[in-house]
Amino acid sequence: MGKYFGTDGFRGEANVDLTVEHAYKVGRFLGWYYGKDHKAQIVIGKDTRRSSYMFEYSLVAGLTASGADVYLLHVTTTPSVSYVVRTENFDCGIMISASHNPFYDNGIKIIGGNGQKMDAEVETMIEAYIDDDVPKIPFATKENIGRTVDFSAGRNRYIGYLISIPIRSFKNYRVGLDCANGSASSVAKSVFDALGAKTYVINNEPDGTNINTNCGSTHIEVLQQFVKEKHLDVGFAYDGDADRCIAVDHLGNVVDGDLILYICGKYMKETGKLENNTIVTTIMSNLGLYKACDREGIRYEKTAVGDKYVCENMMANGHSLGGEQSGHIIFSKHATTGDGILTSLMLMEVIIEKKLPLNILASEVSIYPQLLENVRVANKAAARNNEEVKKAIASVEEELGEDGRILVRESGTEPVIRVMVEARKDAICREMVQRVIDVMDKEGLILS
Structure with a gap:
């Protein structure tokens, strides 16, 4: 984890943690870095936050000042930028978004020429330039100064690509979409309409300040209610930049990323499309997913x-499916990053081909109760390596055995230790989490 760039780009409150000066310098560096031996061509997309326009202009100023030509997708999704970069041979792509964060935050995600998130090595060089102006980057002059190009056609090509993927019509299916007043507002409905669905859309009227506000994948209760009220067959909720998807069945039950991985993984295995018979998860996936996979031989x-990290593993090992509980799902045959709209299309394929409603498909997984507590500490490393804390964790692991698990890890952005327990009952989760926290407290590790 770098000084500015985390696992999902450079993110923070607009003009507080992430400023126009930062954006300008990111543009200056990338325009120079990719333009050493040719005219750099870089594509930019943005979400619907008010500050996204400000950062777009600042990035453009830096890029063109370094000699790059900049192609503007305007309001679009993160996965569309990834798609356009790898299919149109751009040097790199930039997405201006803070994903599921509130509207006053924003971020800069850099996507390499292969459509995947930028290598940490390049991000480290950008950070050094932001802080020290090293290397000294010359300004382009005369005919070498860059220009901007309207490239809304790129977003339209991405929409066409999504429409081409499903193998069946969605005719007669009543589908609800929660676009989070974000990037999906410009893409999702047209895709489902073109595929024949009876599409019902909420939270698709962005005003610059309502992105993710009581809507989308982080406020799934809104879609749950909508699906039940409208008697829909299924619903899909996206986040601000539409790189994640959480589903809702016709009864209003939530189908999260773990359940999506199981449903799609099992179907892909049955159809011979699950490469290496393997799915890639993060350490936060639910134990119930792993037990279901064991049962199915996945x-x-x-x-x-x-x-x-999921994507890196998949690309290195040739796996075809991976993702996170939060709804970032990667189908490597079709994309090199999480794509919420693509995920909803792939789920629709399973529903249609299996001729089963989503609740039946998801019922094969028994999700374990999970409790996560964030403990503020003075020193994360000291807390994590404390001998008494390690003994307490080992004791919990032994007691849970195969019927649960404990995960204790450091936050990458806060002075916090995250203590998570999964077990067959909520009461056991609470007891085991508290046991570890009590030891931390006794050892004087917790901030008062």
């Missing part, structure tokens, strides 16, 4: 938290 690998 292998799995675990990575650190972050779809970036």
Whole structure:
């Protein structure tokens, strides 16, 4: 984890943690870095936050000042930027978004020429330039100064690509979409309409300040109610930049990323499309998913938290399906990053081909109760490596056995230790989490 760039780009409150000066310098560096031996071509997309326009202009100023030509997708999704970068041979792509964060935050996600998130090595060089102006980057002059190009056609090509993927019509299916007043507002409905669904859409009127506000995948209760009120067959909720999807069945039950991985993984295995008979998860996936996979003979690998790490594992090992509990799902045949709208299309394929409603498909997984507590500590490393804390964790692991698990990890952004327990009963989760926290308290590790 770098000074500015985390697992999902450079993110923070607009003009507080992430400023226009930061954006300008990111643009200056990338325009120079990719333009050493040719005219750099870089594509930019943005979500619906008010500050996204400000950061777009600042990035453009930096890029063109370094000599790059900049192609503007305007309001679009993160996965569309990834798609356009890899299919149109751009040097890199930039997405301006803070994903599921509130409207006053924003972020800069950099996507490499292969359509995947930027290598940490390049991000480290950008950070050094932001802080020290090293290397000294010359300004382009005369005919070498860059220009901007309207490239809304790129978003339209992505929409066409999504429409081409499903193998069946969605005719007669009543589908609800919660676009989170974000990027999906410009894409999702047209895709489902073109595929024949009876599409019912909420939260698709962005005003710059309502993105993710009581809507989308982080407020799934809104879609749950909508699906039940309208008697829909299924619902899909996206986040601000539409790289994640959480589903709702016709009864209003939530189908999260773990359940989506199981449903799609089992179907892909049955149809011979699950490469290496393996799905890739993070360490936060529910124990119930792993037990269901064991039953079905599906292998799995675990990575650190972050779809970036899931993607790296998949690409390195040739796996075709991976994702996170939060709804970042990657289908490597079709995309190199999490894509919420693509995920909803793939779920629709399983529903249609299996001729089963989503609640039946999801019922094969018994999700274990899970409790996560964030404990504020003075020193994360000291708390994590404390001998008494390690003994307490080992004791809990032994007591839970195969009927549960404990995960204790450091937050990457806060002075927090996250203590998570899964077990067959909520009461056991509470007891085991508290046991570890009590030891931390006794050892004087917790901030008062």
